[in-house]
Amino acid sequence: MRITGYRTLRTVHHWNRPVGDANGVVAAGVTEVPVVLVETDGGLTGVGLGVHAEADRIFPALDGQDPRAVTALYDRMLAHTFKSGHAGTAFGTIGAFDMALWDLKAKMAEEPLWRTLGAADRFVPGYASGLDIALDEGELVRLYSGWAERGFTGAKVKGGLDADRDIERLTAVAEVLRANTRSPALMLDVNESWGRHEAVRLLARIEDRVELTWIEEPVRRWDVPGHREVARAARAAVASGENLTGLEQFHALLAADALQVVQTAGVWGITHFLRVATLAHGHDLPVSPVGYHANPLAHAAAAVPNHLVTEVQDTGSPVGITVDQVIADGGVVLGDAPGLGITVDESAVAGLDRTAGWSHPGGPHVRPPDAGLRLVPGTGPRGAKEVTP
Template sequence: MRVTGYRTLTTLHRWGRPIGDVNGSVASGVTAVPVVLVDTDAGLTGVGLGSHDGLEAVFPAILGEDPRAVVGLYDRMLATVFKAGHTGSVFGAIGAFDMALWDLKAKAADQPLWRMLGARDRVVPAYASGLDGPLDDDELLRLQASFADRGFGAVKLKGGLDLAGDLRRLELVRGVYAASGVTPRLMLDANEAWSRKEAVAYVQRLEEHVDLAWIEEPVRRWDADGHAMIGRAVRAAIATGENLTGLEQFRPLIQAGAVDVVQTGSVWGITHFLRVAMLAHAFDLLVSPVGYNANPLAHAAAAVPNHIATEVQDLAAPVGITVDQEVMEGSIVLGDRPGLGLTVDEAGIAALTESADWGSASGPHVRPGSAGRRLLAPRPPVCAPMPLASPCD
């Protein structure tokens, strides 16, 4: 079996709500989902989800190769862009191809990827998320009620700019789960919005009222000293890593004792996750992949010993993609379809005319000029005792 070519498609994910974080939002709730299809002379096609940028630069490394040599081909792709560098969109292209190659390898073996990777159990622990930054209280409650109905016991909210608002939202969400008889573990994701001192002050104030399982990306992704300082100053664990590309970017954080929960982005591929997971395991650290459409890293997460939970951002799949998995009892339950379990309706996707948004100037992928520079900004009051009213009575 040899790789003969690749094709690209772009489908949509309809979230049914505005999505975003402290950096920005997508009011339409409709985002683009890039799909990469890798064809072979055996008639099998591998499916990868991720960037279309940079594909041409790295494809020569896999053209004509046996896709079952996926780990070797991953390194071959890295070597192909040795001089130009493999960060950013190029690493995303490598990840998309890598995902498609793993899909092919498992399809050739007629096994689901989780089984081929050696997992004993198809049930992958997960936590509820939702990119809920722009939601009002009622919208947030409806979203989290849908997750609570699926048995989740851990929840991550977006936040970082409104202390009273974050506390109110955390308490509201805790109440949703309490109604189902669950005391949820709560996390807050700041998406690199703070400076070091802002982060310490903010989280310490939060922890006067609520226990946090972890605080995510409190400062810039590469700031090992900053993450370590914050970790020493707060009770919550520090989670970070979703935007790091390559083991060399994780090493300073791990060596500095700056991270407790090591994260990877799904769009960086299967091999990257497996390698980061083993690096983390060597230091007795937990690993948690961030969510992405169809939860493709759940297959790999099932096979590593230090996985704690995979982020689930939505309960629906992108348009034209059927996923062989269920979300139930707070977990992703993987199916038996060979490969990643993704079926792509190419004709249906090609017929789409609806526009999507994500990288606009007001979206979450554009860093605001005020990020990390709010030390003197006024903050709304925090009232006690809990629970808070809206915001203070």
């Protein structure tokens, strides 16, 4: 079987509530989801979810190749882009193609990807997360009550603009999760919104009131001394890595013992996750995938020995996408459909308005000018920029 071509499309995800973090908020709760479909001469199509802006430039590395050689093709794509660099959208496009290739490999074996990767158990432990910074306390409680009903015992709250508000929100979520456990796992994600002058001081204030499992991205993603300083001062673990692209970007952080939980993002692909997990395992550290639509990294998480917990952000799927999995018992229960178990209904996607919030110039993916430079709290639950596409 050979790769013969690819197609791209975009669908949208309806969160049915505002979503965002300390950097910005999509008030309409509608975000775009890029999809790449890799075609073969054997009639099978691989599905990859994630940015595909560099597809025309990267696909020649795959054209005519045997899709079963996934890891070799991953390195071939990296080599194809080495002069201009493989960060950002280039790395994301490689990740989307890589996901589609793993989907094909498992489909050719007529088994779910978690089986192809060597996992023994279809259950992947998870924690609840909601991109929830724009929700007031009542809305927050209702959101996490739904997660508690599905058996979750841990949750991650978005914050970083107002420590007092963060304490109130973490405390409220803890009370909800106590329906399932005496000691909920609570994580706070500030999305690189603190500077070193804020991180240690504000985290100490929060930890005086709340037992945190980890603090996520307390400073800029590449700030090795900053992460190490926070790690030495905090009781909680420091988690980061979702925005790092390539193993070389993890080396300095791990060598400095600056992280205690190593993260990867689903948009960087499955091979990247597997390699980061191996690197983390070599440092006796756990790995935790960051959430993404349809939870594609759950298959790989099931197969690595140092998987800690996977972020689960929503129980629904984007328009036109179905996935063979169940969110229950505090995690993801993977199905038996071949590959990733993801099916795309292209007719349902045709004609959709694709001007959704992630790509908006004022959205959560745009860093505010005062991030890391605040001396006083932000303006509260709506203090981040709001975006109405």
